Amino acid sequence: MPNKINNALDKFVRETFSNVEHVTAFFERFLPEEIRTQLDFTSLKISRESYIQKDLSEYLSDIVFEIRTLEEKPLDLVLLLEHKSSSYKYTLIQVGHYLFSHWIKCLEKNKPLKPIIPIIYYQGKRKWKAPSVKDLFAGVTAPLSDYLPVLNHIFIALNSLSDDDILTLKINSLAAALFAQKGRFDQTEPLLELKRIFNLLSNSEVDRNFILMIGVYIISVSKIQPPIIIEAMENMSSEIKEEVMTTYEQLIEQGRIEGREEGIEKGIEKGIEKGIEEGEKKGKSQVILNGYNNGLDIAMLSNITQLTQEEVVQILREHERIKQ
Numbered sequence: 001m002p003n004k005i006n007n008a009l010d011k012f013v014r015e016t017f018s019n020v021e022h023v024t025a026f027f028e029r030f031l032p033e034e035i036r037t038q039l040d041f042t043s044l045k046i047s048r049e050s051y052i053q054k055d056l057s058e059y060l061s062d063i064v065f066e067i068r069t070l071e072e073k074p075l076d077l078v079l080l081l082e083h084k085s086s087s088y089k090y091t092l093i094q095v096g097h098y099l100f101s102h103w104i105k106c107l108e109k110n111k112p113l114k115p116i117i118p119i120i121y122y123q124g125k126r127k128w129k130a131p132s133v134k135d136l137f138a139g140v141t142a143p144l145s146d147y148l149p150v151l152n153h154i155f156i157a158l159n160s161l162s163d164d165d166i167l168t169l170k171i172n173s174l175a176a177a178l179f180a181q182k183g184r185f186d187q188t189e190p191l192l193e194l195k196r197i198f199n200l201l202s203n204s205e206v207d208r209n210f211i212l213m214i215g216v217y218i219i220s221v222s223k224i225q226p227p228i229i230i231e232a233m234e235n236m237s238s239e240i241k242e243e244v245m246t247t248y249e250q251l252i253e254q255g256r257i258e259g260r261e262e263g264i265e266k267g268i269e270k271g272i273e274k275g276i277e278e279g280e281k282k283g284k285s286q287v288i289l290n291g292y293n294n295g296l297d298i299a300m301l302s303n304i305t306q307l308t309q310e311e312v313v314q315i316l317r318e319h320e321r322i323k324q
Contacts, residue, residue: 009123009181011303012217013083015210016177017063020044025170027079030156035117039077043068047078066114078102078114083121087128089136091120092151096133099151118153123181129155158182172204180214185222194224194232202235208243209300211236215244216304246294288315 017023024041031039047064063081068074082095095118106113120130134140134148158181169175176197184193197218201211218224233241284305291301298316302309316322 008217008220008303008306009085010083011306012177012213013121013123013181014063015213015299015303016174016181017081018046020046021171022174022177023065025174029165029169030161031119032154035154038069038071040068040070040074043074076112076114078116080116080118081121082118083123085122086124087122087126089131091130092133092153093136095120095153096149096151118151120153120155122155122157122159123183125159125183127159128157172200173206173210176200176204176214180218183221185218185224190222190224191228191232194218194229195234198233199235208240209297211240212244212296213300213303216300220304285315285319288312289319289321292316292321 017026023046024044027039027044028036028041044065044067047066063083065079065081067077067079069077080095080098082091082098084091088094099116099118102116103113105111122128122130130153133151134145137145137148140148158178161178163179166175166178169178179193179197179200184190197214201214215229219229230241230245233244284307287305288301288307291304296304298309298312301307301312305312307315313322
């Protein structure tokens, strides 16, 4: 099996596409025309039901949408957005597993079967395209290969989208999120890229938590220092600047660094590896408590610490921040 999904990116992508306006703008711009023109985007909604089995849940990060066609007798469809941060040759096997798990569950619950259109959204930096199922069976030729299944899908690679492609999106906050997902922060001078992201956010009506999420995500995946981030946020309000930097200082510096330091000290007595693990756990608890005291919601705290929302809630309960 492939490496586990990068939790920070996974949660960032999920948060980006949990907004129906974001999803609509993304699909209207990047789905193939022959598909796009048949869909009624006013009917699009996010499905909260998942059919992924537990043994695949940490590898297959499905985001599911329901939508209707524009036909005289509308047809209900399912759009499966499977996002990948790295290439994996067996991605279509995973997608096939999802398709049939979905339909089997529908049969078990006496629900009508709906067509599913798989969309693979790839954010990795290397060039990659998911292979066909036939490509996975080397040496199998016709007529035997004719019996291998064909899993048609739509493939959208973020690294193949030009800056102009992204800038033509109808929603600036979505464009900012895609540039952040591209992650071009390892350049010699990342300031221009950061300025573009924050300028897009300053010119859009976007929830405060979404701005904080992007800022914290950039901090967590890059080595950019606070003065550069402040300079890049020149067009943001002083309130937003202060919140981002407060979040950085309290949640990253205080939580993670203190957690690592305490873990190293314990490691002297109980073993370096175990000590770091315990210290980081306590550090993340401190991150959650500090963030909650500063008004951050559970979803944001989950994104920052890379813990599940259930784990965040448990920590808050243990420290009597919320009731049992």
